[in-house]
Ligand SMILES: NC(=O)c1ccc[n+]([C@@H]2O[C@H](COP(=O)([O-])OP(=O)(O)OC[C@H]3O[C@@H](n4cnc5c(N)ncnc54)[C@H](O)[C@@H]3O)[C@@H](O)[C@H]2O)c1
């Protein structure tokens with residue numbers, strides 16, 4: 001069975017996902033695309049040689065009989081509307097992070113999905129599909145580390161554009177960690193605090209950079225995450241879990257080691273596309289297979305909601321400087 005996919009938002013990651021589905025993955029074909037910038041949508045069809053129609057808007061794409069499953073890869077604030085419309089149409093939908101930019105938006109999505117009576121949403125938290133994080137999770141789940149006590153992490157981007165402002169360090173960047181640690185530790189958050197070190201001279205005026213986010217989980221694990229989005233030197237994701245019986249560190253991406261000119265060196269990646277290339281492939285193949293079999297798995301809209309609740313509190317903590325409580329509602333049986 002071949003799943004016919006419609007893509008809403010054919011920017012950087014929309015095109016990346018379309019390329020993957022077309023050239024690498026099996027079981028799906030792109031039949032429809034749309035973008036507010038129609039030129040952009042037409043460009044992707046041309047560049048990738050897709051047999052896809054360019055639709056005037058997301059609503060008509062979702063309603064189209066040529067579309068079995070929807071991928072939402074437009075800007076974050078537009079996700080909620082399209083995910084709700086796909087649920088309404090009863091079509092499986094893959095939504096890039098964030099599921100919605102506020103917890104309220106995510107709540108409307110989980111309510112709609114539960115009313116539909118069937119899981120229809122997979123959220124693009126691709127780190128769960130990264131082999132390094134999966135090894136760490138296995139070490140934790142098999143009790144190799146003993147009880148996890150602390151996590152030290154860093155999320156570094158070489159640079160961000162002018163439109164990236166201080167709260168985006170949470171909604172756009174930390175959102176990956178907010179999901180990853182809940183999954184890795186099988187835990188939820190209890191409170192958050194954000195502190196600001198001296199600002200780098202490479203950050204523009206609207207973004208406080210770097211930031212350190214400190215989280216406490218319900219089980220008592222303390223997590224510190226450095227978010228540094230103008231670090232210049234690379235796209236660098238670090239994670240170390242300290243347990244009572246040992247420490248596990250996220251593997252570095254594979255790279256050649258050079259011995260040259262009296263120096264030993266390894267390349268550091270500059271781009272998220274390369275850092276998580278394999279994870280994106282596994283993630284999207286899982287969506288295609290789930291849509292084909294009618295049994296979607298992976299990060300659910302509840303996970304999107306939980307990350308958004310913590311995210312909203314972290315933004316409040318950015319403003320207050322205080323330790324802010326995170327109150328998670330009880331998880332409905334639907335998302336067990
Ligand atoms: N998982 C990851 O690591 C990862 C990486 C990059 C981006 N993302 C997420 O993917 C989404 C897109 O990011 P991007 O980097 O590709 O951005 P982008 O700006 O390159 O592309 C977004 C595209 O969406 C289009 N668009 C905006 N509003 C629209 C609307 N209402 N209807 C249709 N199209 C619309 C824009 O014209 C643009 O072409 C964001 O939510 C971002 O957070 C996730």
Ligand SMILES: O[C@H]1[C@H](O)[C@@H](O)[C@H](O)[C@@H](O)[C@H]1O
Pocket residue numbers: 157172173176229272
């Ligand atoms: O949209 C991107 C993407 O999610 C990257 O994985 C993250 O490192 C960036 O900070 C974010 O802006």
